[in-house]
Amino acid sequence: MRFGARRSDRGSTAVDEALIKSVFDEHGGMLLAYATRLTGDRAAAEDVVQETLFRAWKHPEVLGNRKGSVRGWLLTVARNIVTDRARARAARPTEVAEQSPNSANGPVERDHADHVVNSMVVLEALDALSPEHREVLVEIYYRGRSMVEAAQALGIPPGTVKSRCYYALRALRGIVGVNQPARTREGAR
Amino acid sequence: MSEQEIDRSLLGAYALGVLDRAARHSVESHLGRCAGCRHELAELTAVERALRQVPPEAFIEGPPPGGDLLLQRTLRRIRDDRGGGSRVGRRIAVAAGVVALAGALVGGGAVVGRMTAPQQPVALNPPPQDENTAQPPGTRMLTAADPATGAHMTVAVAPAAGWVRLHADVVGVPAGTRCRIWVVGDDGRREAAGSWLASANGKAGTTVDALALIPPDQVAAVEVNTTDGKKLLVARA
Numbered sequence: 305m306r307f308g309a310r311r312s313d314r315g316s317t318a319v320d321e322a323l324i325k326s327v328f329d330e331h332g333g334m335l336l337a338y339a340t341r342l343t344g345d346r347a348a349a350e351d352v353v354q355e356t357l358f359r360a361w362k363h364p365e366v367l368g369n370r371k372g373s374v375r376g377w378l379l380t381v382a383r384n385i386v387t388d389r390a391r392a393r394a395a396r397p398t399e400v401a402e403q404s405p406n407s408a409n410g411p412v413e414r415d416h417a418d419h420v421v422n423s424m425v426v427l428e429a430l431d432a433l434s435p436e437h438r439e440v441l442v443e444i445y446y447r448g449r450s451m452v453e454a455a456q457a458l459g460i461p462p463g464t465v466k467s468r469c470y471y472a473l474r475a476l477r478g479i480v481g482v483n484q485p486a487r488t489r490e491g492a493r
Numbered sequence: 494m495s496e497q498e499i500d501r502s503l504l505g506a507y508a509l510g511v512l513d514r515a516a517r518h519s520v521e522s523h524l525g526r527c528a529g530c531r532h533e534l535a536e537l538t539a540v541e542r543a544l545r546q547v548p549p550e551a552f553i554e555g556p557p558p559g560g561d562l563l564l565q566r567t568l569r570r571i572r573d574d575r576g577g578g579s580r581v582g583r584r585i586a587v588a589a590g591v592v593a594l595a596g597a598l599v600g601g602g603a604v605v606g607r608m609t610a611p612q613q614p615v616a617l618n619p620p621p622q623d624e625n626t627a628q629p630p631g632t633r634m635l636t637a638a639d640p641a642t643g644a645h646m647t648v649a650v651a652p653a654a655g656w657v658r659l660h661a662d663v664v665g666v667p668a669g670t671r672c673r674i675w676v677v678g679d680d681g682r683r684e685a686a687g688s689w690l691a692s693a694n695g696k697a698g699t700t701v702d703a704l705a706l707i708p709p710d711q712v713a714a715v716e717v718n719t720t721d722g723k724k725l726l727v728a729r730a
């Protein structure tokens with residue numbers, strides 16, 4: 305769903321609410337799951353989601369973009385809110401830092417220090433893949449399925465999963481800089 | 494043998510880390526001998542590093558399960574902001590007993606359930622008018638969180654004729670803690686409304702249904718204490 309219109313401050317409440325409701329219906333599950341993992345707490349996560357949607361409402365121009373970059377923007381905003389709040393807490397000497405049981409072991413924690421490209425760029429590039437290539441990457445890489453499981457889920461032979469992984473990665477080479485240092489994989493996944 | 498090429502599509506699965514051990518070893522032994530494959534793998538690995546920027550949740554579609562209340566709170570916040578965000582207006586609503594504190598923020602400043610976020614004031618959000626829950630009209634949702642311990646509570650305070658029913662979810666209290674829930678009246682009167690032993694399953698917490706003979710419009714707070722009097726959580730109305 306796309307929203308091209310800029311919200312005027314005097315725009316109608318109904319339009320605003322419809323806009324936020326549709327963002328919530330499309331992306332709310334993603335945001336709450338992400339924020340819950342980062343905070344380790346449902347109540348805190350809901351607050352992060354509310355703040356993220358509030359900021360989206362303040363920046364309706366973002367919502368006119370393609371789905372991948374809308375999602376990337378929302379995830380980035382949510383992560384920044386979590387980070388800012390954790391920092392604010394850490395700045396208070398009398399408080400014990402909150403222990404978040406879930407925040408230490410998630411796959412997103414990998415590699416935040418070296419943001420070569422941001423998630424918006426990657427999500428847009430994934431959107432631009434053919435659906436066949438995109439779905440194998442999502443199943444294999446993001447849902448952590450084995451090639452055999454992905455083959456079963458998608459109803460294609462395992463050999464096809466393997467070759468689609470390869471061609472999907474090749475198709476995505478444009479998202480990374482030409483001068484990437486040649487490193488072998490560092491065991492992330 | 495060293496000249497023999499492998500199926501290059503193995504390199505994609507290798508870069509993604511999904512090959513089994515045997516296939517991985519055969520790729521690695523080939524890589525030792527083949528500069529072309531090493532070069533290609535370096536490109537694919539760079540792509541894999543870029544993919545790591547995206548969290549797995551990015552592929553979850555649709556609204557969150559059980560998210561109606563969250564949506565209504567968000568819409569309410571936007572409505573308040575459009576309306577000039579009059580805090581005075583909200584306070585009046587609070588005083589009229591129409592309003593609930595919704596949306597605990599763990600990590601707020603105080604040990605008790607004051608809705609403080611570190612970054613900005615969090616509005617006192619009136620409850621949704623049309624949420625799809627079975628709560629009777631006039632039910633207030635109160636929350637409390639203790640950032641030091643991670644304990645938090647959401648409690649629905651439903652009005653009855655001259656008394657209240659509570660439905661509380663208490664999470665994060667150490668297993669084995671002997672807990673008691675109190676309703677505090679605006680004149681300082683306290684009614685114990687139930688007691689329990691904190692569940693070993695701290696994350697799921699304990700759901701407590703309780704009753705207290707304090708008129709709905711006189712409820713000032715709901716407290717959870719240990720049975721020997723140590724304060725655990727305070728949700729102010």
Ligand SMILES: [Zn+2]
Binds near residue numbers: 528
């Ligand atoms: Zn080769």
